[in-house]
Amino acid sequence: MIKASHTITRRSLLKTSAAGAAFGAVGLPLTYRPARAAATTVGFIYVGPKDDYGYNQAHAEGAAAVKGLSGLTVVEEENVPETVDVQKTMESMINLDGASLVFPTSFGYFDPHMLAMAKKFPNVQFRHCGGLWDKSKHPANTGSYFGYIGMGQYLNGIVAGHASKSKKIGFVAAKPIPQVLMNINSFLLGARAVDPTIVCQVIFTGEWSLAVKEAEATNALVDGGVDVVTCHVDGPKVVVQTAAGRGAYVCGYHANQSPLAPDKYLTGAEWNWATVYTGFAKKMLAGEPLDNFVRGGIAEGFVKMSPLGPAVGEAARKQFDAALAEMKTGGFAAIKGPLKSNKGDQVVAAGQALPETAIELESMNYLVEGVQG
Amino acid sequence: MTMSDIGLWSVPLAMLGGAIRVSTPFIFVSLGEAITERSGRINLGLEGTLVFGAMAAYAVAVETGSAWTGVVAAMLAGAGFGLLHAWICSFPKVNDIAVGIALMLFGIGLAFFFGKPYIQPAAPRLPAIPFGAWSDLPQIQAALSINVLFLAGIALAVALWWCFKNTRAGLIVRVVGDSAEAARAMGLNPTTVRLIATAVGGAFAAVGGAYLSLYYPGSWNERLSSGQGLMAVALVIFARWNPLGCLAAALLFGAAGALGPALQSAGVTQGYYLFYAAPYVLTLAIMIATSSPGRALAGAPGELSITR
Structure with a gap:
């Protein structure tokens, strides 16, 4: 178990580096999936159906805007309860799909689920929708975004x-x-x-x-x-x-x-989450560090x-x-x-x-x- | 303040309205389960049948533009689930409770799978009869705007109660449920009777689902049922397998469920989580009050896997 997670950690590190793809294919016989080209994968997790005329639909519309960006793969999972289930979903998005940025969009995903995963995968970025993130308390690879709705x-x-x-x-x-x-x-x-x-x-x-x-x-x-x-x-x-x-x-x-x-x-x-998600995704593609604390309202779109x-x-x-x-x-x-x-x-x-x-x-x-x- | 402000009177009125609005799925599912259990089988899969019925009714109503066609489709689907349960259980040494749980998950999963494209469209609704038209108060008009399925549920409960007591068909179901040996001695085939009883029970449960998606709350989504199907199965035991008891229990459950929102609306804001638990607390309290070590589970069919 420890070995496996170590392998994955190293792998995701390699992935984000420029030469990652080549090394990934050669150096890691343990991976059960052929290494992809250095495409960035972003994961979205919804608590309900993504066409619910509501919260999840708003996020899914934002995710759909990200899908249009080249060099980016979007993975989504809906109807994920705010339980240990969401940890499994995040883990599979990171391990199997190679996600390097995860958006657990529901309020109850944050503590302890996202925090536990952030600790386990320090090289993956987590951004949570809501106001729970606190710079003094939470890991640097996590953050929050929200709008002044x-x-x-x-x-x-x-x-x-x-x-x-x-x-x-x-x-x-x-x-x-x-x-x-x-x-x-x-x-x-x-x-x-x-x-x-x-x-x-x-x-x-x-x-x-x-x-x-x-x-x-x-x-x-x-x-x-x-x-x-x-x-x-x-x-x-x-x-x-x-x-x-x-x-x-x-x-x-x-x-x-x-x-x-x-x-x-x-x-x-x-909500107009397209603004937020494309903002994060573009930074990710450009290799720039992601903001931990993102807020905006009507003025920011x-x-x-x-x-x-x-x-x-x-x-x-x-x-x-x-x-x-x-x-x-x-x-x-x-x-x-x-x-x-x-x-x-x-x-x-x-x-x-x-x-x-x-x-x-x-x-x-x-x-x-x-x-x- | 206008005429329509009726203060604390809104609480009993909301409970009456809630009993009428919320209880219908409970009535149908518990009646369906009562028939099934009277024949000697437990079908825990009715929650899945309810959810699938809700989806099937909504989908067919969207496609055909007729809510009633949706209800019929739900009944057919529900009967199908019932038949499947009864067929699997007709093999020797099959545990009906385990099969029921499997079918519950199967029904829910299948409903989610097929229901995906129907979350957004709006389906035609089942009609309601405005029994409250005599009143000027919009609250009374709303509370007494009664759906046809609710009335059908009441009629069905009375009819079933009478049938179990007075008809040959009722007697056959009861005999099969109380002693399969006695039924065989009478020349009856318990498997066939249970097959029919479970199918009818499934069809009733699916009507409960159709009510949820086509009338109240009146839309299909994956969070539509909050365990009504499972609760209704418990209500059957609570009602001692008596159809009239099922009706009473369902009404009580609906009224208690309306208590929480009604009290908040009337300004009682403390401890609403507690009020929301009222139906369950009530069930527990009555179960405890009516149970006794001397006459445990009076009225339970003898062939049930929990009593056998």
Whole structure:
């Protein structure tokens, strides 16, 4: 076992060097696969199906953009649980496919799975989607990338604020992690930029993908008087269809869901991972070191908005466009003091503004005043 | 605040709605399992049949544009899975539980394989009957918008209960399930009876799947079932192999499942993970409360591999 992993380590080292291919064929009789030409292989791992109208589809669209680059092979695996399974997937991508850069795209892949693999394969680069990477704690061959999609939810909120008649908007959330809390808070703050009396009801389903519970949560929100719904779950299809079926407006998330509810779909916050993945891949091909900490928002092209739906009125469109234009200059601050949490604590002091780039937003642990849940 | 704001009343209403919306797959799968087990076989593969039925129904509905054709296709596929299970189990010394688990994984895998191209397209939905039209409250209208399959499930439970009690066919299934020797002495062929019972059970379970993909939540994806098929098998034991009991258990399970989201929506936000476990806690509690060392597993068919 030790010998095998040693062999592979040496091999992947050789692979990245210019003369790697020739040596690989001659010097390593133990390999069970003919050595390839010095092509770079990139692995993508998804937690769900890659055409789920959501999180995984967004990543797969990014991966598809990378496939177009010459000298690069893309390997993908979908439906990989956030368990030791993902370690096996990473190991096989590295050992069998010769991947030198791996993107485990789901939040729960990071600790302990990706970290364990990063230790085992110090010459392979790992980049995780999310905000968990910490320079002082984690190995140098790992890193994270993420987008300020909260700003997209802020824009969703503006449109939702105009569309809501009951002044109550709803959010179906998976788990109370910082990125989700940031989205919920941004959604409400966007709506409150329209009308400060608006409240947001949130329901946590407890899992990233749980179709029946998501449908129940959406129904419960509409039963509770909510008339605009958005979500942060892996596949928003069920939420979008259920909410529209109940006559509520919907704001999308992760990808464009407007084909599912053309009349009720207002807009949506979408990922544009193609920017991130082609950026990494080009650096890899050029032999440059990869960044460990990659962030960007609407300004950098990491996040985009779905086209506004037919139900969006003129006033909403104007405010949306204005906020979008401001975000395109970068550093937009949705979280501005004085701001209280929904438990009544002061979370941001008066006069303080946290721009989208502020690192403390990645450890958000509160819901702002006006969020119920 | 508008007229439609009904505060805490939304909780019992949501539970009623949840019982109607969520329970249908449980009803069909548990009725299917009840028939199978009454004939003396355990088919643990119904989770796989449910998932495959969901996929088959969705795929056929997308292709033909008719939700009902999808349901029929699911029934045929489910019957096929049932026949396969019964056929394998008809050989001597085959363990039906092991075969069931194998078929569960097979059904799920096959559904994922064939279902890939159908994750994106939207299929026509099964119709619902608006029993709540008398009310002005949208919540009541929504809760009482009842799918035809739910009503069919209730009718089926009553019919099965009556058949088991009063008809010759019901008696045959029961005899085969209680004592294969007695059945043979009567001139019945237990293998044939079990073949039919398992096939019918599979067809019912697949209808449960069709409900999931064609009505609620109403889309096909690989995470559609969250163990409904397995839970329904447990519900049969909980219901003591009585079709009416299956219906009651399924309704209870659906209502308890709606508790978590409804309470959060009404503003009870502490410990929602605990509320989400309510259906399972409830099952456990009732199982413990109704069990007794004196009359263990009352109503269990004598030929089941767990009681034999």
